[in-house]
Amino acid sequence: MNKYLNDVVKEIKPSGIRRFFDLSLGATDAIPLSVGEPDFDTPKHIAQKGIEAIENGNTFYTPNAGLLELRKEISKFVKRKYDCDYNEEEILVTLGGSEAIDLSFRVLLNPGDEVIMTNPGYVSYEPNVKLVGGVPVFVDIKEKNNFKIDPEDLEKVITDKTKMLVMNYPNNPTGAIMEKEDLEKIAKIVIKHDLIVVSDEIYSELTYKGKHVSLASIEGMKNHVVLINGFSKSFAMTGWRLGYVCADKDIIKQMIKVHQYTAICVSTISQFAGIEALKNGDDDIEKMKEQYVIRRKYLLQRFKDMGLDCYVPYGAFYCFVNISKFGLSSEEFALRLVFEGKVIVIPGTAFGSKGEGFLRVSYAYSIEDLKEGMDRFERFIQTL
Ligand code: PMP
Numbered sequence: 001m002n003k004y005l006n007d008v009v010k011e012i013k014p015s016g017i018r019r020f021f022d023l024s025l026g027a028t029d030a031i032p033l034s035v036g037e038p039d040f041d042t043p044k045h046i047a048q049k050g051i052e053a054i055e056n057g058n059t060f061y062t063p064n065a066g067l068l069e070l071r072k073e074i075s076k077f078v079k080r081k082y083d084c085d086y087n088e089e090e091i092l093v094t095l096g097g098s099e100a101i102d103l104s105f106r107v108l109l110n111p112g113d114e115v116i117m118t119n120p121g122y123v124s125y126e127p128n129v130k131l132v133g134g135v136p137v138f139v140d141i142k143e144k145n146n147f148k149i150d151p152e153d154l155e156k157v158i159t160d161k162t163k164m165l166v167m168n169y170p171n172n173p174t175g176a177i178m179e180k181e182d183l184e185k186i187a188k189i190v191i192k193h194d195l196i197v198v199s200d201e202i203y204s205e206l207t208y209k210g211k212h213v214s215l216a217s218i219e220g221m222k223n224h225v226v227l228i229n230g231f232s233k234s235f236a237m238t239g240w241r242l243g244y245v246c247a248d249k250d251i252i253k254q255m256i257k258v259h260q261y262t263a264i265c266v267s268t269i270s271q272f273a274g275i276e277a278l279k280n281g282d283d284d285i286e287k288m289k290e291q292y293v294i295r296r297k298y299l300l301q302r303f304k305d306m307g308l309d310c311y312v313p314y315g316a317f318y319c320f321v322n323i324s325k326f327g328l329s330s331e332e333f334a335l336r337l338v339f340e341g342k343v344i345v346i347p348g349t350a351f352g353s354k355g356e357g358f359l360r361v362s363y364a365y366s367i368e369d370l371k372e373g374m375d376r377f378e379r380f381i382q383t384l
Pocket of ligand 1: 097098122171230238241242
């Protein structure tokens with residue numbers, strides 16, 4: 001059957017996260033601290049609006065761009081939360097942030113265009129860029145810089161073929177954030193080289209130091225940013241597959257064409273639930289965040305007590321803990337931790353070569369699971 005397959009697709013490797021899950025499938029007695037999704041149920045009043053949509057017969061296609069009411073709520077939400085100005089014609093409702101990422105590359109890249117992304121970084125950017133013939137170029141982000149993009153390092157990898165920068169803060173896998181003054185330095189470079197930035201801000205509601213600052217709100221940046229966000233992380237709605245992209249209306253117009261031919265529209269039921277989330281979901285975000293704050297503190301304290309260096313993450317729900325002192329590769333460490341220690345975490349290398357020496361530990365788990373996981377982790381490192 002291979003002869004029928006597309007050459008580019010054949011070359012793409014399965015996600016390192018998926019691969020690691022498959023490897024650890026046999027370990028049914030292991031406790032997972034590996035998944036990047038909230039453990040909370042979707043808040044009841046939000047789910048209820050989805051149920052009502054079905055009961056009221058709201059089960060037909062919506063406009064390709066998404067329900068007007070939802071786009072209006074998104075417009076208000078990004079203004080209220082991040083001081084970003086996008087009207088309903090500058091917003092497209094997508095199948096999670098994932099489709100928004102894919103659409104950004106499809107609509108903006110030509111074959112041969114170079115796209116700068118971080119190493120380590122979220123797993124979907126590199127393959128999606130390759131699928132449209134773009135060329136991924138990596139800028140290393142380092143623990144000593146708190147995993148922020150260093151402006152000098154960024155300048156070094158820019159060539160005359162660079163068209164795009166992909167940014168993701170709060171960051172998966174490191175939990176890093178970039179603050180206003182950090183973003184302003186990047187913005188200067190972006191404007192100087194006339195780049196477009198795909199800014200994946202899916203974890204924007206999960207910051208533990210001040211409020212999230214959107215790259216799109218930095219002066220002079222609106223025309224250089226494609227802003228991606230969604231409901232999965234903020235509202236515990238991963239399975240609803242609901243996200244959005246905000247950008248100049250010329251970009252959105254092109255995105256709507258691709259979206260129309262591939263998806264038509266996002267599930268109508270999910271869109272109705274999304275309206276409720278944006279209108280009345282602020283308290284839910286706060287309640288979940290309170291729990292993440294407690295868990296994050298607990299995890300950091302446990303690592304500290306074990307004598308492990310854990311860089312202090314100010315966003316998302318991940319700790320990126322340095323295990324290089326044990327002399328094992330991240331993958332070896334993580335595999336032995338599954339089979340001997342009975343805890344599943346993700347090796348840093350699943351996110352790129354520069355994740356070597358690190359593990360991504362998710363705290364989107366109950367405090368009881370975290371406690372048990374950390375007790376086991378501690379016993380395991382004592383055997384090394
Ligand atoms: N971006 C990042 C950085 C993520 O971690 C995820 C989910 N793991 C996504 C995008 C996609 O999320 P969704 O499609 O569920 O909105």
